[in-house]
Amino acid sequence: LIEAVNAREILDSRGNPTVEVEVLLDDGIVQRAAVPSGASTGAFEAYELRDGDKSRYSGKGVLKAVAAVVDELGPAIEGVEASEQRIIDEILIETDGTDNKSRTGANAILGVSLAVAKAAADSADLPLFRYLGGPNAHLLPVPLFNVINGGEHADNGIDFQEFFLAPIGADTYGESLRWGTEVYHVLKGELKSAGYNTGLGDEGGFAPDLPSNREGLDFLIRAIEKAGFTPGKDIAVGLDVAATEFYKDGVYTVEGKEWSVDTLVDYFADLVANFPIVTIEDALAEDDWDGWKKLTDAIGSKVQLVGDDLFVTNPKRLQQGIDLGVANSLLVKVNQIGTLSETLDAISLATRSGYTSMLSHRSGETEDTTIADLAVAVNAGQIKTGAPARSERVAKYNQLLRIEEDLGDAAVFAGRSAFPRFKG
Numbered sequence: 001l002i003e004a005v006n007a008r009e010i011l012d013s014r015g016n017p018t019v020e021v022e023v024l025l026d027d028g029i030v031q032r033a034a035v036p037s038g039a040s041t042g043a044f045e046a047y048e049l050r051d052g053d054k055s056r057y058s059g060k061g062v063l064k065a066v067a068a069v070v071d072e073l074g075p076a077i078e079g080v081e082a083s084e085q086r087i088i089d090e091i092l093i094e095t096d097g098t099d100n101k102s103r104t105g106a107n108a109i110l111g112v113s114l115a116v117a118k119a120a121a122d123s124a125d126l127p128l129f130r131y132l133g134g135p136n137a138h139l140l141p142v143p144l145f146n147v148i149n150g151g152e153h154a155d156n157g158i159d160f161q162e163f164f165l166a167p168i169g170a171d172t173y174g175e176s177l178r179w180g181t182e183v184y185h186v187l188k189g190e191l192k193s194a195g196y197n198t199g200l201g202d203e204g205g206f207a208p209d210l211p212s213n214r215e216g217l218d219f220l221i222r223a224i225e226k227a228g229f230t231p232g233k234d235i236a237v238g239l240d241v242a243a244t245e246f247y248k249d250g251v252y253t254v255e256g257k258e259w260s261v262d263t264l265v266d267y268f269a270d271l272v273a274n275f276p277i278v279t280i281e282d283a284l285a286e287d288d289w290d291g292w293k294k295l296t297d298a299i300g301s302k303v304q305l306v307g308d309d310l311f312v313t314n315p316k317r318l319q320q321g322i323d324l325g326v327a328n329s330l331l332v333k334v335n336q337i338g339t340l341s342e343t344l345d346a347i348s349l350a351t352r353s354g355y356t357s358m359l360s361h362r363s364g365e366t367e368d369t370t371i372a373d374l375a376v377a378v379n380a381g382q383i384k385t386g387a388p389a390r391s392e393r394v395a396k397y398n399q400l401l402r403i404e405e406d407l408g409d410a411a412v413f414a415g416r417s418a419f420p421r422f423k424g
């Protein structure tokens with residue numbers, strides 16, 4: 001039974017405050033969870049409550065959310081069995097009482113929801129992935145390493161936010177981690193010798209001032225080859241365009257030019273024809289449903305099209321996309337929706353509808369590794385949690401090494417099978 005719930009304000013990887021929650025059970029178990037935070041957030045995400053008190057952390061403090069946990073959310077679940085996750089998440093949602101979790105804050109609610117799951121797992125003496133996923137949790141995800149950072153995550157001129165390496169040809173997760181990391185180091189050398197800055201962006205990727213988005217993909221391919229791998233066969237590439245950030249009134253501003261949606265769709269079709277691209281996320285803006293439909297009809301059979309700001313891990317937005325035949329993959333961010341149960345609902349809706357799911361960190365992260373366990377629990381087959389650098393990113397990749405070791409012979413690396421549309 002849940003005996004007490006405590007919360008505090010801690011710092012995330014960008015030096016901004018965030019919420020950490022601790023749950024104590026009557027058997028003496030204590031577990032904690034910390035909440036991540038985005039920069040290129042979607043307009044339809046659950047509400048992140050910040051104090052707005054300019055005298056502390058430029059208004060970004062989370063003392064109100066912390067107080068909501070201690071005074072309201074915690075007391076509302078005291079005495080409830082910790083394994084009753086859905087009931088607990090229902091109570092949290094009802095206690096908040098708003099549609100988008102804006103009264104107590106999705107950051108407060110998520111912290112409680114995740115800490116409860118971890119405490120229940122510990123109390124059952126099970127690793128989190130096993131507690132959440134049961135006996136069939138065995139699939140190790142392909143790590144999508146974000147090795148070039150642009151957009152809102154870096155102070156450079158690159159419009160697209162993320163450039164991924166996807167080591168789909170490895171035999172094990174551990175091997176895929178090594179391959180991606182080796183290419184990451186080679187990429188640094190290549191950027192350096194071409195005269196580019198090798199400082200890091202928010203997610204641990206390099207943040208060079210490249211002249212074009214295409215040049216980013218060229219660098220990835222060169223680094224893959226130079227590290228001794230075959231592009232496409234061993235290591236594929238991918239993009240998170242985060243297009244909402246450069247969309248306004250029906251116009252996409254890319255590389256200083258104003259592009260119509262048709263031009264942009266042709267541009268992506270050309271990229272997919274010329275590079276071994278397995279996945280493109282948020283290729284278009286979060287409310288450009290017509291554009292998304294055109295894009296999906298044009299290239300959705302050849303490449304994974306992921307909805308992040310488009311779906312915001314929300315089963316209702318995802319259902320809308322499924323009904324319209326838009327995109328074919330769900331990005332999963334626990335703090336976009338705010339409870340573990342609703343996150344699992346979104347993933348099962350995706351799976352039932354033939355959409356893939358990619359687990360995801362946020363650009364503001366902590367040492368919390370819950371998403372690594374969640375990826376294996378639901379056999380998602382894909383995770384993106386930054387470059388293989390910076391401890392808040394590497395914490396998740398390292399947790400997956402432990403899970404692979406724990407599973408032993410039962411572990412299966414998703415590899416190519418995670419991307420059923422990829423023919424390259």
Ligand code: PGA
Pocket residue numbers: 037038039040041042161240242308360361362363364
């Ligand atoms: P965010 O970026 O965490 O800053 O929203 C991640 C993403 O867009 O996938």
Ligand code: ZN
Pocket residue numbers: 240242281282308309331
């Ligand atoms: Zn995204």
